Every structure is written in structure tokens, then in C-alpha cells.
Amino acid sequence: xxSAEIIATERHRSAQxxxxxxxxxxxxxxxxxxxxxxxxxxxxxxxxxxxxxxTLVVCLLFPIVGLIVAPxxxxxxxxxxxxxxxxxxxxxxxx
Numbered sequence: 001x002x003s004a005e006i007i008a009t010e011r012h013r014s015a016q017x018x019x020x021x022x023x024x025x026x027x028x029x030x031x032x033x034x035x036x037x038x039x040x041x042x043x044x045x046x047x048x049x050x051x052x053x054x055t056l057v058v059c060l061l062f063p064i065v066g067l068i069v070a071p072x073x074x075x076x077x078x079x080x081x082x083x084x085x086x087x088x089x090x091x092x093x094x095x
Contacts, residue, residue, distance in 0.1 A: 013090065016086075016090055017083055017086045017087055017090065020082075020085075020086035020089060020090070021079065021082045021083055021086050022082075023082075023086075024082035024083075024085040024086050024089075025078055025079065025082040026078060026081070026082070027074070027075065027078035031074050031075070031078065032074055033071075035070040035071045035073075035074040036070060036071045039055050039059050039066060039067065039070045040052045040055045040056035040059060040070075042070070042074070043055060043070075043074075046077075048077045048081075051074075051077050054069075054073075055073075
């Protein structure tokens with residue numbers, strides 16, 4: 001397989017993942033509000049342990065900044081989780 005074919009295959013896979021991401025996203029319009037109100041508890045409840053630890057530390061050191069940071073990182077977390085699910089689905093379908 002040539003390098004051009006490998007690049008084309010990776011671009012195709014990336015496009016497929018982008019198409020599936022919206023299907024696998026599990027967040028709602030209320031996610032930002034819940035992250036703002038609950039902060040680290042919201043992230044821990046949904047299994048975003050790294051984000052829960054970061055927001056807990058930020059909330060303990062800088063409470064006002066912590067309330068601002070949590071809603072900003074919630075959408076990215078759900079998108080990353082959806083990308084992992086889409087990648088896993090494509091891998092299983094490719095076998």
C-alpha cells in the first residue's frame with residue numbers, strides 16, 4: 001500500500017467517524033447547565049474522571065474560575081466519548 005493510499009484510507013475513516021459522532025453523542029442541551037451547577041460531581045457521575053479531578057482542583061483553588069471552567073469543557077468531553085464509540089464501531093464493522 002502506498003503512502004497516498006494510506007492517507008486516503010485515514011481520511012475516509014476520519015470522515016466516517018465524523019459522520020457517526022452525532023449519532024453517539026449522549027449529551028443534551030442541559031449538560032452545560034448541570035456542569036455549571038454540579039461541577040466535579042457531574043463529571044464523576046458520567047465517568048469523566050480526569051475532568052472531575054481537574055475541575056475539583058480548580059474549584060478548590062479558585063472557586064469562581066472552577067464554575068466557569070466546568071461548562072466550557074463538558075461538550076468536549078461528550079464529543080471525545082462519541083468519537084471513541086464511533087471509532088470502536090468502525091473497527092468492529094471492519095473485522
